[in-house]
Structures are given as structure tokens and as C-alpha cells.
Amino acid sequence: MSEIVNSVIVPAYHEKLNIKPLTTRLFAALGNEGSNTTELIFVDDNSRDGSVEEVELLQKQGYNVRIIVRTDERGLSSAVMKGFYEAKGEYLICMDADLQHPPESVPAMFKSLRTHPFALGTRYAPGVGIDKDWPLYRRVISNGARMMARPLTTASDPMSGFFGLQKKYLLKAQPGDINSAGFKIALELLAKLPLPKNESIGEIPFSFGVRTEGESKLSGKVAVQYLLQLKELYVFKFGAANIALFLFFWAILALYALNMLLSMLW
Numbered sequence: 011m012s013e014i015v016n017s018v019i020v021p022a023y024h025e026k027l028n029i030k031p032l033t034t035r036l037f038a039a040l041g042n043e044g045s046n047t048t049e050l051i052f053v054d055d056n057s058r059d060g061s062v063e064e065v066e067l068l069q070k071q072g073y074n075v076r077i078i079v080r081t082d083e084r085g086l087s088s089a090v091m092k093g094f095y096e097a098k099g100e101y102l103i104c105m106d107a108d109l110q111h112p113p114e115s116v117p118a119m120f121k122s123l124r125t126h127p128f129a130l131g132t133r134y135a136p137g138v139g140i141d142k143d144w145p146l147y148r149r150v151i152s153n154g155a156r157m158m159a160r161p162l163t164t165a166s167d168p169m170s171g172f173f174g175l176q177k178k179y180l181l182k183a184q185p186g187d188i189n190s191a192g193f194k195i196a197l198e199l200l201a202k203l204p205l206p207k208n209e210s211i212g213e214i215p216f217s218f219g220v221r222t223e224g225e226s227k228l229s230g231k232v233a234v235q236y237l238l239q240l241k242e243l244y245v246f247k248f249g250a251a252n253i254a255l256f257l258f259f260w261a262i263l264a265l266y267a268l269n270m271l272l273s274m275l276w
């Protein structure tokens with residue numbers, strides 16, 4: 011058996027119906043050679059919906075897939091971190107279970123990781139219509155949230171849940187540095203890992219698909235967690251003394267939201 015160099019980590023909560031299509035599409039996209047050196051790991055938070063049995067069936071069919079079931083913890087980001095640390099590969103990719111991230115883009119992400127410490131699936135690139143079907147309020151929130159992360163990273167889509175990195179950079183972070191509360195683990199890693207300054211992020215455009223099975227776990231709580239995460243990252247990056255800067259960006263966001271609201275009314 012070939013050595014595993016690539017690992018795909020998929021946080022999953024109540025995703026039984028998506029496990030098989032994701033697995034088969036992913037390994038088909040990787041082809042024979044890629045499949046021999048890639049493992050797929052689902053990190054499930056005790057969904058008890060038959061996900062485990064589904065993975066066992068796929069294992070019997072010869073797919074290099076396994077599922078880690080956590081019973082002591084819940085949450086997207088911490089599930090991703092668990093998978094990253096358990097992974098055998100040097101090149102790690104995180105993607106959602108619900109096929110909103112196209113498995114067919116994974117080979118390009120791994121390719122990018124050969125020359126970049128971090129690879130980001132981006133929905134903000136020419137030709138990618140990220141939010142054309144979104145209601146205005148969702149676009150306002152999304153753009154506002156993205157703008158607030160600007161001072162932390164140059165990445166075009168730090169909110170993306172489709173990203174990858176070389177494991178050696180993950181291991182360079184101090185234990186306890188990475189806060190794995192919330193949904194935005196890519197932003198956390200981009201802001202905190204000691205990535206080399208130039209050319210460190212490879213960006214791969216992708217179209218954010220529509221979930222057809224299961225439900226989104228995004229809730230109001232996620233928005234609050236994001237704001238708390240931003241506050242922590244600003245302090246991490248600029249120091250507590252520069253919290254004024256944080257307030258400054260808040261003010262910009264408020265103005266931006268007001269502007270969007272006014273343009274909606276008139």
C-alpha cells in the first residue's frame with residue numbers, strides 16, 4: 011500500500027445522506043494515483059443517524075475512508091482540528107460534507123498545497139457568482155463580515171470552509187493558540203499560524219453549491235461567535251492597546267450596513 015500524503019477532513023453532523031456521494035465523487039476526482047495516497051476522514055459529533063454504518067459500507071468497497079465519532083465535544087471548528095491532528099497526510103484539506111464544496115476541486119487544492127503553505131477555496135474570483143441568488147440581507151452580512159476580517163488576512167475569502175494547509179505549519183502553532191470555537195477555522199489559522207509572509211496563500215476559485223440533503227447548522231449563535239472571534243484575533247494581532255482599531259472597523263461596518271439599507275429603501 012502507498013504512503014498516505016494527502017488527508018481530506020470533513021466535519022459532519024447529521025450528514026448520513028451526503029457521505030456516500032461525497033466519498034465516491036472525491037475518489038473519482040482523485041483518480042487511481044491520487045486515491046492511493048489520500049485518506050478521507052469524517053469527524054462526526056455522535057449524530058447516530060447511520061453515518062458510521064455508511065462509512066463502514068464504503069470501507070468494504072475499498073475506499074480509504076474512516077469516521078471519528080466524538081461524544082465529548084461538539085462544534086465545527088474543533089471537529090476540523092481533531093481531524094487535522096489525527097490525519098496521516100502532510101497535506102490537509104478541510105471541506106464540508108454537504109457537497110457545497112465540489113469534490114472535483116480537491117485535486118487542484120492539493121496541487122496548490124505543494125507550492126503554498128495554505129490553500130483557500132474562494133468564492134470571490136472572476137467568473138464565480140457567489141451570492142447572486144442570495145437575498146440582500148445575506149449579502150450585506152456576508153460582505154460586512156468579510157470586510158471586518160480584512161486587517162487580519164489578505165485572503166479573498168477568509169470565511170470559506172473549503173481550505174487546506176501543510177501540516178508542518180499547524181504543528182508550529184503554540185498549543186492553546188488556536189481557538190476552535192465557532193465556524194471560521196480558516197480565518198483563525200490564517201491569522202494565527204506563522205505562515206511565511208509572501209506567496210503563502212494559494213487561491214482556488216469554486217462555486218458554492220446548494221445543499222440538497224440535510225440542513226445547515228448555521229445559526230444566530232454563529233454570528234455572535236464570529237464577532238467574539240474577531241475581537242480575539244484583533245487583540246492577538248494588534249495587541250489590546252489597539253482595540254481602538256477594532257472599534258474603528260466596527261464603525262466602518264455600521265456605515266456600510268446603513269448605506270446598503272438606505273439603497274434598499276430608496
Ligand SMILES: Nc1nc2c(ncn2[C@@H]2O[C@H](COP(=O)(O)OP(=O)(O)O[C@H]3O[C@H](CO)[C@@H](O)[C@H](O)[C@@H]3O)[C@@H](O)[C@H]2O)c(=O)[nH]1
Binds near residue numbers: 022024084086227
Ligand atoms: N462534527 C461537526 N460538524 C459540524 C458541526 N456543525 C456543522 N458541521 C458540519 O460542518 C459543515 C458545514 O456546516 P453547514 O451547516 O452546512 O454550514 P453552512 O451554513 O453551509 O456554512 C458553510 O459555509 C460558510 C460560508 O458561507 C462557511 O463560512 C462555513 O464554515 C461552512 O463551510 C457540514 O459538513 C456540517 O455537517 C458540528 O457541531 N460538529
Ligand SMILES: [Mg+2]
Binds near residue numbers: 106110226
Ligand atoms: Mg452547508
